[in-house]
Amino acid sequence: MTAERPEVEAAALPHEGANVQPAHTIVIVGAGQAGGWAAQTLRNEGFAGQIVLIGDEAHPPHERPPLSKAVLSGAAAPESTRLMKPEAFDALAVHWRPGVQVRRIDRAARQVLLSDGAVQPYDKLILCTGGRARRLAVPGADQVPLHTLRTLEDAQALAPALRPGRSVVVVGGGWIGLEVAATARQQGAEVVVVETQSRLCERTVPAEVSAYLLALHRAQGVRVLLGAGVRGFARAADDHLEVLLADGSALACDTIVLGVGLVPNDDLARAAGLACDGGVRVDAQCRTSDPHILAAGDVAVAPNPWAGRSLRLESWQNAQEQGMAAARSALGQAVDYQPLPWFWSDQYGMNLQIYGMPTPAHRVVQRGDPASGSFVLFYLAGDVVQAAVGANAARDLRFARRLIELRKPVDAERLADLGTPMAKL
Numbered sequence: 001m002t003a004e005r006p007e008v009e010a011a012a013l014p015h016e017g018a019n020v021q022p023a024h025t026i027v028i029v030g031a032g033q034a035g036g037w038a039a040q041t042l043r044n045e046g047f048a049g050q051i052v053l054i055g056d057e058a059h060p061p062h063e064r065p066p067l068s069k070a071v072l073s074g075a076a077a078p079e080s081t082r083l084m085k086p087e088a089f090d091a092l093a094v095h096w097r098p099g100v101q102v103r104r105i106d107r108a109a110r111q112v113l114l115s116d117g118a119v120q121p122y123d124k125l126i127l128c129t130g131g132r133a134r135r136l137a138v139p140g141a142d143q144v145p146l147h148t149l150r151t152l153e154d155a156q157a158l159a160p161a162l163r164p165g166r167s168v169v170v171v172g173g174g175w176i177g178l179e180v181a182a183t184a185r186q187q188g189a190e191v192v193v194v195e196t197q198s199r200l201c202e203r204t205v206p207a208e209v210s211a212y213l214l215a216l217h218r219a220q221g222v223r224v225l226l227g228a229g230v231r232g233f234a235r236a237a238d239d240h241l242e243v244l245l246a247d248g249s250a251l252a253c254d255t256i257v258l259g260v261g262l263v264p265n266d267d268l269a270r271a272a273g274l275a276c277d278g279g280v281r282v283d284a285q286c287r288t289s290d291p292h293i294l295a296a297g298d299v300a301v302a303p304n305p306w307a308g309r310s311l312r313l314e315s316w317q318n319a320q321e322q323g324m325a326a327a328r329s330a331l332g333q334a335v336d337y338q339p340l341p342w343f344w345s346d347q348y349g350m351n352l353q354i355y356g357m358p359t360p361a362h363r364v365v366q367r368g369d370p371a372s373g374s375f376v377l378f379y380l381a382g383d384v385v386q387a388a389v390g391a392n393a394a395r396d397l398r399f400a401r402r403l404i405e406l407r408k409p410v411d412a413e414r415l416a417d418l419g420t421p422m423a424k425l
C-alpha cells in the first residue's frame with residue numbers, strides 16, 4: 001500500500017495473448033472485497049505495471065460478513081475484517097487512493113475523473129463498486145434516525161443500541177435483517193422483524209427454508225411479522241420511535257434498522273453508456289460492453305448457467321472469485337467464470353449454507369431432522385442434485401457441492417439416509 005504515486009512502469013504482461021494489448025496501468029474502482037482481490041491477483045499473476053486502487057471509503061480492502069455478526073456484537077475488532085495484513089497490502093505496491101471517489105469515466109480518453117480533481121488514465125479499468133443499502137421512500141423516513149448496515153461505520157453506529165432494555169425494529173426479513181435480529185437478540189435487546197412478504201428470505205430460498213428460519217427466530221424470542229407493510233416512521237411523544245404499519249398499527253421502539261436490500265453502484269457505468277441491467281452487465285470473462293472495462297462483485301450482472309439466467313450474486317464467494325477472474329481477464333488470460341453460487345449466513349451459532357439455486361420446481365429430499373439442529377435439504381431435477389441448503393452440516397454440504405458439480409444421478413433414498421455416508425454417494 002502506498003499513498004505516493006509510484007513511477008509508471010511500462011512493463012510487459014506475463015500472459016499476453018496474441019491479440020491482447022499490454023496493459024501498463026490497471027485502475028480498480030472500489031477498494032472493497034472484489035477490488036482488493038483484483039489488486040492482489042494482478043500482482044500474484046506477475047503484473048508489474050501500475051495498479052491504482054481508488055476507494056471512497058477510508059479503509060483498506062475489508063470483508064463485510066462480520067459487520068452483521070462478530071463486529072456488530074463487539075466480539076471482533078474492526079481491524080479483523082481486513083482482507084490482507086498491512087505488510088501484505090504494502091507488498092502489493094498498489095497506488096491506493098482512500099477516501100477518493102471516481103466521478104466519471106471518460107471512455108474515449110480512457111481516463112477516470114476523481115473527486116479530488118485528479119484525472120487518472122487507464123489501460124484497463126475494473127469496476128468493483130459494490131452496492132449501497134436501499135432506503136425506503138415513505139413518510140417520516142427523513143425525520144427519524146434509520147440505521148442501515150453496509151459499512152464499518154454503520155456497524156459501529158448501530159452496535160451501542162443493541163443491549164438489554166432496548167427495543168429494535170428490523171424492517172426487512174432478508175439475510176442482513178435476520179443477522180442483525182440475531183445479533184441484537186444475543187446482545188439482549190427486544191427485537192421485532194417486519195417483513196412485507198409472506199415469508200422470510202423469500203427472494204433467495206424456498207418456503208421450507210423460510211419456515212425453518214422463522215421457527216429459529218421465534219424460538220429465540222424475536223417477534224416476526226409477515227405480510228406487514230411499512231407505511232411510514234414517526235417520533236412518539238415519549239421520545240420513542242414508531243414504525244407505522246400498513247394495517248394502521250404502530251410499533252414503538254428505540255432503534256429502527258432497515259435491511260431492505262441493496263442498490264448496485266452502477267451509476268458510473270450507466271453514465272458512461274456501458275450496458276447495465278440492474279447492475280453492470282459482464283460476460284464470463286468479466287468484460288463489460290467496453291473491451292477496456294471489466295466489472296466484478298456485487299455490482300456485476302453475469303450469465304450464470306446454474307441459475308439459467310443472468311444475475312447479480314451478492315456474496316462473499318462471488319466478490320472474491322469474480323474479483324480474481326476480472327484481474328486475470330484484464331491480463332489477457334483465458335477466463336471462464338461461471339460459479340456455482342454459494343452463500344452462507346450465521347445466526348445464533350447456526351451456520352446455514354446454500355449451494356446452487358434452489359427453486360420450488362425442484363424435488364426436495366431431506367437428510368436429517370431440522371429439530372435435531374443439523375440437516376441438509378437437497379433440490380433435485382429428476383435424479384440429479386441441483387442445489388442444497390443445510391444448517392450446521394458443513395461436511396455434508398461439501399459433498400453436496402461435489403454432487404451438484406458432477407451432475408451425477410443419485411438414489412434419493414440413500415441421500416435421505418443418515419446411515420449412508422455422503423462420501424459413498
Ligand SMILES: Cc1cc2nc3c(=O)[nH]c(=O)nc-3n(C[C@H](O)[C@H](O)[C@H](O)COP(=O)(O)OP(=O)(O)OC[C@H]3O[C@@H](n4cnc5c(N)ncnc54)[C@H](O)[C@@H]3O)c2cc1C
Pocket residue numbers: 029030031032033034035054055056057063064065066067068100101102103128129130131149150151176265268296297298299313314315316317319342343344345346
Ligand atoms: C453486513 C453484511 C453482511 C454480509 N454477510 C455475508 C455472509 O454472511 N455471507 C456472504 O456470502 N456474503 C455476505 N455479505 C455480502 C458480501 O459481503 C458482499 O457480497 C461483498 O462485500 C461484495 O464485495 P464488493 O467488493 O463487490 O462490494 P463492496 O464490498 O461493497 O465494495 C465496493 C466498494 O466500492 C466503493 N465505491 C463505490 N463507488 C465508488 C466510486 N465511484 N469511487 C470509489 N469507490 C467507490 C464502495 O464505497 C465500497 O467500498 C454481507 C454483506 C454485508 C453488508
